[in-house]
Amino acid sequence: MRQLELRHLRCIVCVAKHLHFSHAAEELEIAAPSLTKQIQEAERLLGVRLFHRTKRSVALTAAGAAYLAEVTPVFDQLARGAERALLAERGELxxxxxxxxxxxxxxxxxxxxxxxxxxxxxxxxxxxxxxxxxxxxxxxxxxxxxxxxxxxxxxxxxxxxxxxxxEDSFVVALPADSELAASPVVSPGQLRDQCFVLPEQEAGTFELARRGHFSPRLGPQPGTLTAVVACVSLGDYVAVVPQTLVDCLSLPGVEYRPITGKPIPxxxxxxxxxxxxxxxxxxxxxxxxxxxxxxxxxxxxx
Known part of the structure; x- marks a missing residue:
């Protein structure tokens, strides 16, 4: 059994909107006889009359009004779906x-x-x-x-x-009671005997050790930078961390110091x-x- 297609629904909704076949045909950009044929086909498939038609007027039947009340929300949803698809294609959704x-x-x-x-x-x-x-x-x-x-x-x-x-550079995080914390800057060589907490990014630690001509003694690797600095606050470790931490991560017992020489990027x-x-x-x-x-x-x- 054939069922109504989207073209039928468009015609029904447009005729109900205008209650005038010629005006509806103009909006749909089809010939008035073609629109009449679409409506007649829809009525035949549904088994009901949707419109009372005379030479002077067009009106919805009771069946037409009931059908339109169910169809209109679906039709609106289809329109919203098309709009959302277009927004998604444009990268706006x-x-x-x-x-x-x-x-x-x-x-x-x-x-x-x-x-x-x-x-x-x-x-x-x-x-x-x-x-x-x-x-x-x-x-x-x-x-x-x-x-x-x-x-x-x-x-x-x-x-x-x-x-x-x-773009940033590395600094060293030190225990506040460390002798090194008394200096305004720290050289790589001064950190030779320290135990290093390792951040997720290890490159700064190993570059500092290379510049200081020593193999770093490695401690825990706790994960996040907050956890790294927390380890330093306990007093047994130092850490090479990004400069960005200086102004936004302050923990009791921790001091940050610049590293001498060319900045470690x-x-x-x-x-x-x-x-x-x-x-x-x-x-x-x-x-x-x-x-x-x-x-x-x-x-x-x-």
Whole structure:
């Protein structure tokens, strides 16, 4: 048995709107005889008359009014569905999962990129979560994350790439009662006999040891930077951490000191899938990269 098609519904709704076949045919951009044929076919398939028609007037029948009351919400929903599909295609609707390491939040990178993007794209749902840095490549590859703020260098799986969005340098976190804390700056060589807590990003620690010509004595690797600094506060360890922590992570018993010599560079990078297909995710990546470039220009102008 044949059923009504979308073309029939369009004709019914349009005729009910105008109660005039010629006006409805004009809106639908079809010939009036063709519209009449569509309505007659719909009535035959439904087994009821939808409209009272005379030479001078058109009116809904009781059956037509009852049918229209059920059809109109569905028709409106179809229109909303088409609109949402178009917004999604334009990258104005969707969902983005962003992971980050703690220092991205400390540096303000996360706030600027995610906060600004939410204002610019209110229909896109964007969620954030702190994740262990060593899990980021796999989470990006299998779709658990769409983008992630990390501290290079790190190894990425094939198809994952990263763009630097923030430039920083390393400092040393010391116990406040350490003799070294009495100095305004600390040289790599002065840390030769210390035990180092290792952040997720180990590169700063090993570069400092290389410059000081020693092999570092390694302690725990507790995970987040907050946990690293908490270990330092206990008094038995030092740690090489990003400069961004100095102004935003203050724990009792911890002092930060610059390291002498050429700054040891530290960066925050945005990692993502190289061939991203989702328009909403592409929109976020473009915004985050543009925001980073603007921040660098502002910094250079100061």
């Amino acid at each position: 969707g969902r983005v999962e962003v992971g980050y390491v703690g220092s991205a939040a400390f540096a303000g990178v996360l706030r600027h990129a995610v906060g600004g993007f939410r204002k610019a794209h209110p229909r896109i749902e964007i969620t954030i979560r702190e994740v262990p840095m060593d899990r980021v490549p796999a989470m990006l590859s299998d779709g658990q994350l769409d983008a992630a703020y990390v501290r290079p260098p790190m190894q990425f799986l094939e198809g994952i790439q990263a763009t630097t969005v923030y 530290s960066e925050i990078a945005l990692a993502y899938r190289q061939y991203e297909r989702a328009p909403a995710v592409r929109a976020f990546l473009e915004y985050a990269k543009t925001d980073s470039a603007a921040a660098k220009r502002r910094s250079a102008a100061i």
